Amino acid sequence: MTEPDIKKGLAGVVVDTTAISKVNPETNSLLYRGYPVQELAATQPFEAVAYLLWNGELPDAAQLADLRATERAHRALAAEVKAVIDLIPLSAHPMDEVRTAVSAIGASDPGAGGSVLNAGGSPAENLERSIRLFAALPAIVAYGQRRRRGEDIIAPRDDLDYSANFLWMTFGEEPDPVVVDAFNRSMILYAEHSFNASTFTARVITSTLSDLYSAVVGAIGALKGPLHGGANEAVLHIFDEIGSADNVVPWLDAALAEKRKIMGFGHRVYKKGDSRVPTMKAALDTLVEHYGREDVAELYDALESEFVARKGIYPNLDYPSGPAYNLIGFDTLTFTPLFVAARVTGWTAHVIEQAGANALIRPLSHYDGVDERHVER
Numbered sequence: 197m198t199e200p201d202i203k204k205g206l207a208g209v210v211v212d213t214t215a216i217s218k219v220n221p222e223t224n225s226l227l228y229r230g231y232p233v234q235e236l237a238a239t240q241p242f243e244a245v246a247y248l249l250w251n252g253e254l255p256d257a258a259q260l261a262d263l264r265a266t267e268r269a270h271r272a273l274a275a276e277v278k279a280v281i282d283l284i285p286l287s288a289h290p291m292d293e294v295r296t297a298v299s300a301i302g303a304s305d306p307g308a309g310g311s312v313l314n315a316g317g318s319p320a321e322n323l324e325r326s327i328r329l330f331a332a333l334p335a336i337v338a339y340g341q342r343r344r345r346g347e348d349i350i351a352p353r354d355d356l357d358y359s360a361n362f363l364w365m366t367f368g369e370e371p372d373p374v375v376v377d378a379f380n381r382s383m384i385l386y387a388e389h390s391f392n393a394s395t396f397t398a399r400v401i402t403s404t405l406s407d408l409y410s411a412v413v414g415a416i417g418a419l420k421g422p423l424h425g426g427a428n429e430a431v432l433h434i435f436d437e438i439g440s441a442d443n444v445v446p447w448l449d450a451a452l453a454e455k456r457k458i459m460g461f462g463h464r465v466y467k468k469g470d471s472r473v474p475t476m477k478a479a480l481d482t483l484v485e486h487y488g489r490e491d492v493a494e495l496y497d498a499l500e501s502e503f504v505a506r507k508g509i510y511p512n513l514d515y516p517s518g519p520a521y522n523l524i525g526f527d528t529l530t531f532t533p534l535f536v537a538a539r540v541t542g543w544t545a546h547v548i549e550q551a552g553a554n555a556l557i558r559p560l561s562h563y564d565g566v567d568e569r570h571v572e573r
């Protein structure tokens with residue numbers, strides 16, 4: 197019998213087409229609906245990029261105003277969702293909290309319940325659900341951080357756009373435009389990345405004709421792992437361990453001797469560098485200057501140059517975003533939930549795309565267990 201050609205981890209396997217984003221590792225480029233992500237990060241508010249991912253075109257002024265009005269209308273944390281969050285132990289990982297909150301939102305959406313036969317919903321219903329989740333997640337993430345700090349919830353502000361309001365709900369202070377800009381860029385850079393593990397999870401769940409909320413809940417579970425979204429949190433743990441730039445060499449000697457993976461470096465697709473890193477590094481530089489924290493930049497540069505010189509493996513987006521979120525004031529545990537708030541736009545665009553041209557995703561496996569045997573009687 198010939199051995200099947202097994203693609204462990206589905207590496208290199210093309211499973212479907214998508215019109216949402218294009219990753220080109222050869223040219224280190226990432227396009228959302230044809231636009232380079234760097235261009236979008238430099239010129240657009242996150243709301244416009246969300247619109248682009250869902251609809252295929254950037255919004256005109258009226259369409260953007262319309263999306264912003266809907267987003268504002270769904271910003272506040274619903275009392276029943278807050279009640280569910282309050283039941284979760286403070287010791288739980290915030291990703292468990294976010295996952296549970298999204299599940300609660302799904303359970304209270306009258307359209308998503310009922311017969312499993314129509315659980316998938318129409319494209320219009322799914323777009324509405326996507327916008328509602330996009331609008332609700334900042335309050336969930338912000339309240340999560342405040343709850344862990346023993347602080348009260350802060351109501352959203354109607355006069356602020358998405359990114360500024362997100363920061364307001366987290367910190368209760370009017371954010372500086374430099375900080376809003378860096379945060380907005382990070383949201384755009386995290387929004388979408390083709391068939392990564394969490395997006396693929398969302399597509400697998402959608403392919404069974406399950407509902408959008410279930411797809412997003414599953415995607416959050418996939419994103420939690422440190423080989424995927426959890427890496428931005430892991431980068432800060434590493435920074436904390438190293439302490440300062442002059443400790444990089446001994447720390448790296450020990451870490452590599454123990455065969456540790458250095459979080460924030462390496463990528464399944466990009467082998468010559470992550471297309472999003474220069475934009476996020478530039479945003480980090482503005483924060484370093486704003487907060488007067490050159491020590492962070494020194495540690496960042498020292499670890500990067502030492503690791504790249506030794507292994508030839510380049511930083512991924514989580515490397516600059518981790519310290520950027522730290523400087524803004526987010527707790528390390530909140531980093532991956534921030535990724536959820538951004539990536540929910542890409543996930544839901546993929547749910548809508550998958551549902552529009554569906555085929556049940558069900559690969560095969562090669563059995564290598566014990567041969568057939570029988571129960572002794």
Ligand SMILES: CC(C)(COP(=O)(O)OP(=O)(O)OC[C@H]1O[C@@H](n2cnc3c(N)ncnc32)[C@H](O)[C@@H]1OP(=O)(O)O)[C@@H](O)C(=O)NCCC(=O)NCCS
Binds near residue numbers: 425427464
């Ligand atoms: C992202 C990642 C899972 C991609 O991995 P992959 O394409 O499956 O490649 P592998 O994990 O098989 O790595 C290939 C080789 O490079 C090494 N490598 C890759 N990333 C590494 C890292 N961050 N630190 C140390 N070694 C690394 C592996 O140990 C392996 O070495 P080997 O061939 O001697 O066994 C991997 O680079 C990683 O674990 N990075 C750290 C986590 C992270 O930052 N994730 C966020 C991704 S956006």
